[in-house]
Amino acid sequence: MKQIALYGKGGIGKSTTSANLSAALAEKGLDILQIGCDPKRDSTRMLMQGRFIPTVMDHVRKEGDADVRLEDIMFTGYRGVRCVEAGGPEPGVGCAGRGIIATFQILERLGALKGDIIVYDVLGDVVCGGFAMPMREGYAQEVYLVTSGELMSLYAANNICKAIQRLSMRAKNRCRLAGVICNSKNMENEEELVLEFSKRINSRLIHFIPRDRTVQLAELHKKTVIEYAPESPQAGVYRSLAGIVATNELFTIPNPLDTDELESLAFEYI
Amino acid sequence: MSLNPLPLSISRTGGCTLTGALSVTTGINDSVTIIHGPAGCAHHNFSLLHATILDNDCHIIPKVMSSGMSEHDVIFGGEEALMRSIMEVSSGDPGIIFVLSTCITETIGDDVLAVTQNAGVPVCMVPTGGFLGGDFEKGFSSALIAVSNLALPVHPTPGCNQQVRGSVNLIGEKNLEYEVEQNFMEVKRLVSLLDLTINLRFAHNITRSDINRLPLASLNILREPALSGVGDHLQSMFGTPYISSFPLGISGTLSFIRNVAVRSGLSPDEALDSEKEHQEEIFEGFSDLREALVRLTIPAENPEYPLITEISRAIGLRESPDGTVLPVPYPFPVGTSGIKRMLHLWRRTLICRAA
Numbered sequence: 001m002k003q004i005a006l007y008g009k010g011g012i013g014k015s016t017t018s019a020n021l022s023a024a025l026a027e028k029g030l031d032i033l034q035i036g037c038d039p040k041r042d043s044t045r046m047l048m049q050g051r052f053i054p055t056v057m058d059h060v061r062k063e064g065d066a067d068v069r070l071e072d073i074m075f076t077g078y079r080g081v082r083c084v085e086a087g088g089p090e091p092g093v094g095c096a097g098r099g100i101i102a103t104f105q106i107l108e109r110l111g112a113l114k115g116d117i118i119v120y121d122v123l124g125d126v127v128c129g130g131f132a133m134p135m136r137e138g139y140a141q142e143v144y145l146v147t148s149g150e151l152m153s154l155y156a157a158n159n160i161c162k163a164i165q166r167l168s169m170r171a172k173n174r175c176r177l178a179g180v181i182c183n184s185k186n187m188e189n190e191e192e193l194v195l196e197f198s199k200r201i202n203s204r205l206i207h208f209i210p211r212d213r214t215v216q217l218a219e220l221h222k223k224t225v226i227e228y229a230p231e232s233p234q235a236g237v238y239r240s241l242a243g244i245v246a247t248n249e250l251f252t253i254p255n256p257l258d259t260d261e262l263e264s265l266a267f268e269y270i
Numbered sequence: 271m272s273l274n275p276l277p278l279s280i281s282r283t284g285g286c287t288l289t290g291a292l293s294v295t296t297g298i299n300d301s302v303t304i305i306h307g308p309a310g311c312a313h314h315n316f317s318l319l320h321a322t323i324l325d326n327d328c329h330i331i332p333k334v335m336s337s338g339m340s341e342h343d344v345i346f347g348g349e350e351a352l353m354r355s356i357m358e359v360s361s362g363d364p365g366i367i368f369v370l371s372t373c374i375t376e377t378i379g380d381d382v383l384a385v386t387q388n389a390g391v392p393v394c395m396v397p398t399g400g401f402l403g404g405d406f407e408k409g410f411s412s413a414l415i416a417v418s419n420l421a422l423p424v425h426p427t428p429g430c431n432q433q434v435r436g437s438v439n440l441i442g443e444k445n446l447e448y449e450v451e452q453n454f455m456e457v458k459r460l461v462s463l464l465d466l467t468i469n470l471r472f473a474h475n476i477t478r479s480d481i482n483r484l485p486l487a488s489l490n491i492l493r494e495p496a497l498s499g500v501g502d503h504l505q506s507m508f509g510t511p512y513i514s515s516f517p518l519g520i521s522g523t524l525s526f527i528r529n530v531a532v533r534s535g536l537s538p539d540e541a542l543d544s545e546k547e548h549q550e551e552i553f554e555g556f557s558d559l560r561e562a563l564v565r566l567t568i569p570a571e572n573p574e575y576p577l578i579t580e581i582s583r584a585i586g587l588r589e590s591p592d593g594t595v596l597p598v599p600y601p602f603p604v605g606t607s608g609i610k611r612m613l614h615l616w617r618r619t620l621i622c623r624a625a
Contacts, residue, residue: 061346093347095378102345 039088050222055087097130290409307372365478
């Protein structure tokens, strides 16, 4: 079983990429579980025909965690992809990071963490230990950074490298960087910039996803691109990404850049 | 981010901010203190308080309750759990409810103050998240200040609730120390030499309504200088001057009498003569220790060193590297009666060594 996590800056397109990746992997006949690890709970929405599924934390809030059943928190979406949303507290109260930890403990207790590939879609910045949970305790062993060529997006990706590097020092931790996915914002020299960034952090650009109106149209129809426009070139891009992810075995311990280095790199590709 | 440094060493005055605050709030008999946090925070402190209270031959149960935070409350916020606890406690109609926060509630950002303000019943909140740089003393002082804010202000009309000359408050007695009652009796005796009475022990074995008497004394006597912030607060609130410590040592006790007299506009002469005579009688009672060889292990730079050497010389002990090590109780004994108790301890030590 492969367990992969997609990390990146908020709004960069992690959930869109995750959902399309899961859909493309499911098309290959693989058993996929996608877990949204963000209190805003919209990771799996396009796999569920626009439905916001009840989250694990919704259930725990209402019923407690003692009697939670798998059917209360796991829902089947496009092509049999099993979908879970961790959810979290209301904005401004409590500890969302602890909610992620509790979600993983519940899923493990219920035996939900199985299948051919588990895709963890994690919120933008690793703001506390809870959001590093997918990388810890032997959950996700392959981390993909989703970034555009924007400096802030690269900055967030670089920060996640720091977390992976720190975790990799622990004796039993097997979490590694599996590659960088460039989700394009249509910037000039964007692919070259992200390619160079990937090299400098001791990784590689595994796929460039061009900006395409089909993505927007698919979301308006509450579907993944794979389902909405299966014959489109963009669907082909996601299938290509899925092929690489499914067979990728090149994992590294990243070397994060310092801020000055990152900024001067961005300058080089203006 | 808190800018308070964490205590560098673990001492009696360091440690848990929550415990410091509890040692004050549980001194108000008709109050209930809710510790907003996991049950363990309340359990540990309850056990400590109960054991200490029993040690002082007092058979009361400290009224402490936990909001019983679980992982659920950590994830979704503990404010509802706190409100439930406040409602539960208020149904018993206590004189006042205290709410103390804990490290975990401060970490997840529960707005404890807002909950207490919206409770619809009188609640006094003390922030006691220890990891923010607080310690036992910080919790102790914070609680004294919070409780003092419950007192009614001094009435401006003459004759109504005005300060009463001839009475003093004791501020911040260490309710967890073994000799708390003996120390109280000694200070009471010393101020009585000036015909002064104790208006309020703040906060030891009092009720919510007693707190309203806080502004009525003409002088506050702090238990120790570390409470000067509390003394300043009370002075700004009620205009009451303060003395920064209970009396320590021979000349320190005489200075205490002099300071209390001066701050109260009284002549100290008669009281000083009486106390000097009393001290002489006590030292005479220990004349059998004269010329005994003793050794002081306390460093010379320690503020208690001159107090001990003064006592040692007063009864004619001789310092020698081969002498018996003299035990010094912590905290340092209060007043002349405290010195007498320590001299008994020294006598027992010297007799044991000789045997």
